[in-house]
Amino acid sequence: MPGTQPYDVVVVGGGITGAGVARDAALRGLRVLLVEQRDLASGTTWGSSGMIHGGIRYLERDWETTRISCLDGGHIQRIAPNLLFPVVFLIPILPGAKRGMETTEVGLEAYDRYQPFKAGRPHVRLDRAAALRLEPGLNPALVGALSMDEWGVDAARLVTLNALSAREAGAELRTWTEVVGLGREGGAVRSVRLRSRLGGGEETVAARAVCNATGPWASELCAMAGVRMRLRPAKGVHLIYDRRITNVALALEAVDGRGLLLVPHANATILGTTDDDYYGDPEQLEVTEDEVEYILQATERVLPSIRTHRIAHANAAVRPTLHEWRRYEDDLTRDYRVVDHRDDGAAGLVSIIGGKMSMFRKMAEDTVDVLLRVLGRPPVACRTHLVPLPGGGSPVDVPELASRFGVPLAVAARLALRHGDGAETLLEGAAAPERQAVVCECEPVTLAEVRHSVRHEQVERLEDLYRRTRCTGGACLGMRCAWPAARVLAQERGWSQRRTEEEVRDFLDSRWRDRPAVLQGAAAAQEELYRGAMCAMGDV
Template sequence: MSASVHDVIVIGGGINGVGIARDCALRGIKTLLVEKHDFAKGASGNNTGMIHGGIRYMRYDVGTTRSSCRDSGYIQRIAGHLLHRVPFLFPVLKNDLGGSFLLEGAEIFFEAYDRFQPLKNGKKHTRLSKEEALFLEPGLSDQILGAVTLDEWAIDSYRLVVENAVDAQLAGATVRNYCEFTRFLRTRTHRIAGIELFDHVTQRTEHHEAQWVINATGAWGAELSTQTQTPYRLRPSKGVHIVYPHRISNYGLIMRAIDGRQMFFLPHDHATWIGTTDDDYYGNLDSLPILEDEIRYLIESARSIFPSIDQYTPDHAYAGVRPTLYEWGRNEDELSREHLIIDHDNGVLSIAGGKLASYRELSEEVTNLLAQRLDIKTPCETHTRPLPGFHPRPSTEEVCLCENISKEQLEYSITHELVQHLSDLRGRCHLGQGACGGAHCARRAAQIFAEAKGLSGQSQREELERFHQLCSLERKPALIANNRAREELRHMLS
């Protein structure tokens, strides 16, 4: 049983956890970050992939909109290589409640949102006639009255998490994935003085001491807080997205779902994402089911504004659980996306709530508090220091044609980006996320992985099987009816 001593231990390898670890390390705070799965396993890697203000939050949570827009501007400065601008259309249908009044109201609403656009280098809205909207996107329903434009930013959220983790390590933090928190270590006065963890790679139990422990485990946070003297509650909300392996439109669409909720139709690189659902979830956070009803709900909702959606076949689906703050008597999509920092008064701070778009600001707030208590004067620099990323070299071999992944890119990730399993490359490089689902590239990638890690032939086969199992978990829910037989055949041939 090994032991080490740190100033701060951060539990949770999502965006808030890695953001806090990075900020702490850059200020000279001796930091340990642990994550029981791979990084971005939860909502941080399973979201709509946008650094945006959240126009719907303006109705009841303007502070979240403002902070998200402000932090979006900083994230563009430090992670511009992970971002791309997405022009959105907000079409209004004739049969929408309010009809032409809704179109007028939408323009007034977006005029208010325009005030925040300079914070994130966004463009102001424009109102379009029916003819202008259909000229830009002929796939829209001919039942629209018109549309309003909106400017937002999309991001590779998985790589945002990984690059924060890598930079934390470069700054001196100890960063470990596949290490699971099991219990707190306590002094005789019951103050928490560290953690016990189980390393799933070495199969060993370890003890690590620290002055402060940060619970940044997202939707898992409420359960972990039961080991403190002041547990808190969350109202977890499950969100499902479906992914089409090609661009259906060059424009993002803001649309109303069947039940009136807001949904997105989003171009991401070469793919199209549709989502999200928003339902209370109290099940197993480590194994999220994706129901056929949820897939049909998303497709049916998209059909009203984009009738030709049935011509396309979704490739896979994914789900995440938002760590939304607990409230009684409100619909899921009305819950606040604000964050809370909970001081348990015994050496533990918990992070509840929050959004991807404002992770850096949240991390700075937490680290400021820690620095004050540790008497550290070093200022924050996470808003100016660029994140590290892959620097392309001449390619000697193209491993995945769907995602344009080279042998050199895989080798870089395996060597520099805390990769423990072949399946970790699904997020690092999007391996197996394209149309082939790994059928054309996984075997060669497994060879490259095994060579870099010095694995035996048996271990290589086990890694390959693990990779295909995880790919199938995402692909099967999206393949409705007879398409499932095709997926089984693809899996057999790979």
């Protein structure tokens, strides 16, 4: 055991759940270490559909859950108003649909009662003619449509802001650090053995409690404490388009009756998802052509022109559900559980399993309530719904920001979305030429923002930058900006030329894995050209 003071809580898992728990725990005065084996939001959160939604489907099981979900959506919207953007759904009703116009509208009338909790708007009923005037690309056979709105959010950025807020409150963050063992003292879990994936060897840290927020890896971590937890992991795939291909989101139905969503997400479109049992390595996921076809077939029933749009890339992630979940599905009104493993012989270990991003704040609140009890501390009120996330303090006048710092509106608007009222500080702290120098052409992301992110936002590797800023995620798929972005990392981290080349190569390899199933025609040829040019140029 090390001689340093133990952490109150070591939170394992840097997704939305872990980051939310770390923030809540830190704000309640606990000494927190958040460890993540890869980068923030690189696990299940990475495959999120990017929405804070109110859980309309719970109206068929428990109205209270929908009410809580909408209330929590309102809290999230208030603490990060810059980061959330409206996603307005059209629910098209096709002939022979599972739920007709009247049944669907009744559900929305019920949901309307809770929309005000999250600054949502009441539904609108649209007849066939109105729906087709709103979106001419819809299947002309539709009977009508109903609108419903939710909030969209950059999930990775939300995780980042929670983690940074935790750090501001005194938590320590370590990414690219895996847990290789849990140590016991007197039968209780009292230490965590860590190994950095960036070199630097192993280290043991003392902890009074360990929070397992690892999602698909939950059973693996539990096993380190001798606890058996069976999961039934489900793989989900999303297709990502490089622009909004519709102005409204669409609710879709696949051939097997599953619901899918087409979501215009800021300046992209997220389309999916699949749901297949998966027992492989959650870090070695690939997108298959079958999965792409499944999603496209569901979409073309509602938007027949979907195949005329070029898919930019795809992502896959694993959703964790408890193996016994299905058996108890009728018994559960929420999708998550907080498990104190004291009775499993592992006092000090608490797992938070399941859930959805929309309720991350509430999940974290419930988890920290349990952690306080495990630690034998008196209850402390949760404050995560009262304290704005970084950047969420005050609204930003984008034209004024652009004018004051001499940056294009396109740059200022994206800065304001990601950084909120922190955009001003970012620009003030940047060298004047770097405020305008564009690194990522598609987004855009300037050199000023890249450097700020590398210095202040826990960026260790090139792929981390994508999650922080969307740099490398646009139409060029990173081909134009991977090298310039890597050079900033190299400057800030003191990397050698060789190290920088390896970073770019690893980055291209990881992005390639997500693309073969969706690359078509000219895009495939273009990617070969860029990769070849980079290899010739940098000996990658």
